[in-house]
Amino acid sequence: MEEYLFYVGQSISYYKYLIVLILSIIEGPVVMxxxxxxxxxNYFSFLPLYLALMTGDLIADTFWYYIGYFGGHNFIKKYGKxxxxxxxxxxxxxxxxxxxxxxxxxxxxxxxxxGLALFVLIAAGISRISFKKYITINFLGQIxxxxxxxxLGYFFGTLYLLIDKSLRIGFVILVILVSFILIxxxxxxMKRNIKI
Numbered sequence: 001m002e003e004y005l006f007y008v009g010q011s012i013s014y015y016k017y018l019i020v021l022i023l024s025i026i027e028g029p030v031v032m033x034x035x036x037x038x039x040x041x042n043y044f045s046f047l048p049l050y051l052a053l054m055t056g057d058l059i060a061d062t063f064w065y066y067i068g069y070f071g072g073h074n075f076i077k078k079y080g081k082x083x084x085x086x087x088x089x090x091x092x093x094x095x096x097x098x099x100x101x102x103x104x105x106x107x108x109x110x111x112x113x114x115g116l117a118l119f120v121l122i123a124a125g126i127s128r129i130s131f132k133k134y135i136t137i138n139f140l141g142q143i144x145x146x147x148x149x150x151x152l153g154y155f156f157g158t159l160y161l162l163i164d165k166s167l168r169i170g171f172v173i174l175v176i177l178v179s180f181i182l183i184x185x186x187x188x189x190m191k192r193n194i195k196i
Contacts, residue, residue, distance in 0.1 A: 016044065017052040024056025025063075030179045031056075032146055036153020037160060037175065046150075054139075054146050061109075061121055061138050068125020075122065085119050090126070097123050102137055109141025110148075 023031045032053050038044055067075050076087050097104055101124070108120040124134050156175045163171050 017048050020044075020049060021052040021056040021059075024053045025060045028053070028057040028060060029149055030176065032149035033153040033156070033179045034176065036150035036155075037157040037172075038153075039150065040154045040157025041160070050146060050150060053150065054142050057146065058135065058138060058142055061142075062131075062135065064118060064121035065125040065131065065134055068122035069128065070125070072122050072126035085122070089119075090123060093119065093123055094127055097127055101127070101129055101133075105134065105137040106141045109138050110144045 020031065020035055024035075035044065035049055035053060039046055039049055072090075073087065076085055076090055080086055080090075097120070104120060105124060108117050160168060160171055160175075
């Protein structure tokens with residue numbers, strides 16, 4: 001049994017950057033913050049971690065772009081209610097988006113879209129902006145966004161080391177909860193208060 005656990009531990013260690021990449025596709029911001037904390041605790045080296053996080057989040061952006069590009073209106077009809085996106089909002093936003101594509105894409109990436117990131121990514125695909133332009137702007141914003149969240153996580157890692165060992169598990173749980181509340185609470189607030 002111990003040999004098996006050792007093998008699993010070694011495999012996870014060997015594939016840790018791939019695991020981070022996959023998790024960042026699914027849940028980028030929280031994974032970025034936690035990864036920064038783990039970087040501070042010496043579980044990761046900065047550059048491969050940073051590149052894995054950026055790559056994962058950009059893969060997710062690509063996915064949403066192509067959802068918009070190939071079936072955006074149908075997607076909004078079927079699933080828009082789950083993301084607080086209606087066809088009426090989308091039509092209004094497309095007009096505004098077409099006038100200010102570059103600014104909206106960049107600001108959306110570095111601010112998590114003020115609660116409208118998914119909306120922006122799908123709208124980019126529906127508006128048929130060139131993928132090269134889309135991914136270039138997202139890449140530039142991703143550099144800033146990923147660095148910000150990794151540094152935030154690094155700060156949490158510093159706090160973690162200052163806390164008594166008996167309280168560290170509770171602190172990690174608190175960091176995860178605070179990350180979710182801040183990111184999704186802000187998103188929810190912005191969706192409710194930004195009128196498109």
